[in-house]
Amino acid sequence: MYYLYFIMKNLGRKKVRTILTCLSIVIAFLLFGLLRTLGSAFDQGAELAGEDRLVTINKITLIQPLPYNYLTKVKMLDTVAIATQSNWFGGYYQEPRNRFSQFAIEADDYFSIYEDLYSLPEDQMKAWKANRIGVVIGKALVDQYQWKIGDRIPLIGMFPQQGGNTTWEFEVSGIYEAKTKGAETNVMLMHYSYFDEARQYGKGTLGWMIIKVKDKNQSELVAKQVDALFANSAAETKTSSEKDFTKSFAKQFADIGFITSIILAAVFFTMLLVAGNTMTQSFRERIPELAVLKTLGFADATVMWLVLGEAIFLSVVGGLIGLLFAWLIVAGAADALAATLPGLMMTMDVLIQGLLFVILFGIVTGAIPAIQGLRLQIVTALRSRR
Amino acid sequence: MTAQAVNKSAIGSTLVELKSISKHYRKGKEKVNVLNELNLTINRGDFLALMGPSGSGKTTLLNLLGGLDKPSSGELIIGGARLDQMSNSQLTRWRAQNVGFIFQFYNLMPVLTAEKNVELPLLLTNLSSAQRKKHVAAALSLVGLSERADHYPNELSGGQEQRVAIARALVSDPQILLCDEPTGDLDRTTADEILNLLQTLNQQQGKTIVMVTHDPRAADHAKTILNMDKGRLV
Ligand SMILES: Nc1ncnc2c1ncn2[C@@H]1O[C@H](COP(=O)(O)OP(=O)(O)OP(=O)(O)O)[C@@H](O)[C@H]1O
Ligand SMILES: [Mg+2]
Numbered sequence: 001m002y003y004l005y006f007i008m009k010n011l012g013r014k015k016v017r018t019i020l021t022c023l024s025i026v027i028a029f030l031l032f033g034l035l036r037t038l039g040s041a042f043d044q045g046a047e048l049a050g051e052d053r054l055v056t057i058n059k060i061t062l063i064q065p066l067p068y069n070y071l072t073k074v075k076m077l078d079t080v081a082i083a084t085q086s087n088w089f090g091g092y093y094q095e096p097r098n099r100f101s102q103f104a105i106e107a108d109d110y111f112s113i114y115e116d117l118y119s120l121p122e123d124q125m126k127a128w129k130a131n132r133i134g135v136v137i138g139k140a141l142v143d144q145y146q147w148k149i150g151d152r153i154p155l156i157g158m159f160p161q162q163g164g165n166t167t168w169e170f171e172v173s174g175i176y177e178a179k180t181k182g183a184e185t186n187v188m189l190m191h192y193s194y195f196d197e198a199r200q201y202g203k204g205t206l207g208w209m210i211i212k213v214k215d216k217n218q219s220e221l222v223a224k225q226v227d228a229l230f231a232n233s234a235a236e237t238k239t240s241s242e243k244d245f246t247k248s249f250a251k252q253f254a255d256i257g258f259i260t261s262i263i264l265a266a267v268f269f270t271m272l273l274v275a276g277n278t279m280t281q282s283f284r285e286r287i288p289e290l291a292v293l294k295t296l297g298f299a300d301a302t303v304m305w306l307v308l309g310e311a312i313f314l315s316v317v318g319g320l321i322g323l324l325f326a327w328l329i330v331a332g333a334a335d336a337l338a339a340t341l342p343g344l345m346m347t348m349d350v351l352i353q354g355l356l357f358v359i360l361f362g363i364v365t366g367a368i369p370a371i372q373g374l375r376l377q378i379v380t381a382l383r384s385r386r
Numbered sequence: 387m388t389a390q391a392v393n394k395s396a397i398g399s400t401l402v403e404l405k406s407i408s409k410h411y412r413k414g415k416e417k418v419n420v421l422n423e424l425n426l427t428i429n430r431g432d433f434l435a436l437m438g439p440s441g442s443g444k445t446t447l448l449n450l451l452g453g454l455d456k457p458s459s460g461e462l463i464i465g466g467a468r469l470d471q472m473s474n475s476q477l478t479r480w481r482a483q484n485v486g487f488i489f490q491f492y493n494l495m496p497v498l499t500a501e502k503n504v505e506l507p508l509l510l511t512n513l514s515s516a517q518r519k520k521h522v523a524a525a526l527s528l529v530g531l532s533e534r535a536d537h538y539p540n541e542l543s544g545g546q547e548q549r550v551a552i553a554r555a556l557v558s559d560p561q562i563l564l565c566d567e568p569t570g571d572l573d574r575t576t577a578d579e580i581l582n583l584l585q586t587l588n589q590q591q592g593k594t595i596v597m598v599t600h601d602p603r604a605a606d607h608a609k610t611i612l613n614m615d616k617g618r619l620v
Contacts, residue, residue, distance in 0.1 A: 002502075289495055298509075
């Protein structure tokens with residue numbers, strides 16, 4: 001108790017300096033909370049993907065399409081339950097900042113392969129199939145754009161239609177819902193038949209294949225089978241689990257995990273210097289006092305703990321405030337970001353990691369002065385007093 | 387106050403014994419001899435003033451007596467304990483129980499009130515918080531500063547700060563008080579007050595005191611005066 005009081009008193013000695021240092025720690029852990037939450041939100045989609053689903057892409061890169069007849073060949077394998085395909089449309093609504101995912105797919109096969117994740121009312125499915133330019137959208141998109149069935153939605157696409165027009169007109173035929181929490185509903189699905197017929201380039205190709213295997217345990221074997229089918233052809237394939245695919249898909253645009261790690265590393269490095277410097281400075285100013293404590297009979301280790309305790313205390317206070325703010329911001333932004341990052345929330349993992357980092361941060365910033373405190377020689381320290 | 391319980395019948399018996407104590411420092415290759423073959427006996431209840439020119443080794447000797455430093459050679463016995471043979475952590479524990487230090491610049495913790503400063507040495511005992519408070523109050527009243535208990539050092543005069551320092555040195559009831567120029571930073575009147583206080587502690591509490599001083603008038607308050615020069619007693 002007395003020691004804690006003493007530590008707090010010492011921190012209060014230079015209030016402005018302590019508050020500024022504490023603020024820098026708050027910011028470091030605020031960023032930590034936000035960025036780690038963002039990173040794990042991207043991972044979350046990846047973990048949901050079932051192991052019995054495989055994805056086949058062009059071996060060179062995801063952007064390279066595959067001939068459509070590949071799908072016919074894959075469907076003939078007797079280890080395959082369902083096979084279908086999907087295409088990246090890459091459009092936006094009105095302004096480039098209104099970007100979301102659109103896939104061109106084949107309705108029946110697509111929904112049966114994702115039966116465990118998504119549901120679409122039968123009548124809507126029927127209406128959709130009857131409408132050439134029909135699309136179905138997920139709940140998240142409904143929430144974000146307030147679209148409803150029957151709405152006409154023009155999208156600016158990445159690929160031109162025949163004649164060079166890049167504006168594509170769609171009509172909402174249905175709204176699909178997620179069956180499990182965390183399944184993303186921020187995708188618009190359009191008919192492949194319409195997409196392929198209307199587009200100017202790349203006719204008769206598909207973006208990637210999605211394969212559901214008959215036996216989960218044979219996934220690896222099936223992946224090899226598929227890739228063997230197209231070995232030594234003009235477009236070789238790479239088949240992996242959907243989990244890996246989702247991850248590499250996200251990495252197409254940005255390696256989120258890597259970027260957040262880099263930013264965090266930079267932030268923490270800077271803040272370590274700031275806080276470490278404060279600790280060293282405040283230690284230096286107190287050398288004679290610490291020597292007096294030793295004179296009075298306080299053990300070397302006690303003096304070390306007093307110095308280290310100060311660093312840890314500051315880090316814990318700043319860190320907890322930072323994490324709390326991060327949690328509040330994430331909670332506040334969750335709804336607004338539901339379309340892009342569904343199910344956004346600060347997980348227990350992030351929180352526990354944050355708390356460990358808080359302690360670690362304190363130990364690292366206090367380590368050097370603490371060791372100097374441990375080794376401080378009374379006689380020399382008192383002599384330097386004059 | 388437990389200080390009252392000091393066994394006065396023990397006064398006059400040997401408390402400190404230095405047998406051919408030497409201390410040298412190494413400065414690179416050079417060996418600096420600071421104390422040379424010192425022999426000295428201090429009796430319980432003595433009030434010793436240690437005088438001598440600057441650099442004669444007074445502080446060094448005081449540091450040895452307080453277990454802050456170890457002699458290079460010789461025997462150092464205080465209250466039956468062989469300080470020269472103790473490890474650093476043994477010395478630390480010994481200091482907590484046996485010595486009170488009083489410095490020229492008071493050396494109080496600026497972030498703590500007078501009361502909390504005096505309480506510091508008691509953290510190293512098994513006393514409860516309530517018991518500690520009692521001891522602190524007794525020590526502060528002994529130095530006449532009860533009213534300033536909740537003042538911070540920068541709210542006190544130099545003389546008052548030194549009284550707090552004396553209370554801190556006394557509170558754990560040590561056998562011996564070591565003072566390094568305790569009045570060096572004070573004016574004449576205040577210095578006399580502090581010296582009278584030390585004298586009272588010596589006479590009424592039976593505290594053994596070793597005081598380093600440059601001031602002959604301060605030394606007059608002591609029972610014994612010793613002079614040092616170039617690491618020897620003269
Ligand atoms: N750590 C050290 N390393 C080298 N020399 C030292 C060390 N400590 C003390 N000395 C030397 O020992 C000598 C005695 O120092 P000490 O502080 O004991 O003198 P003093 O009598 O207390 O002097 P003053 O009256 O000025 O306080 C001095 O010459 C000093 O330079
Ligand atoms: Mg000196």
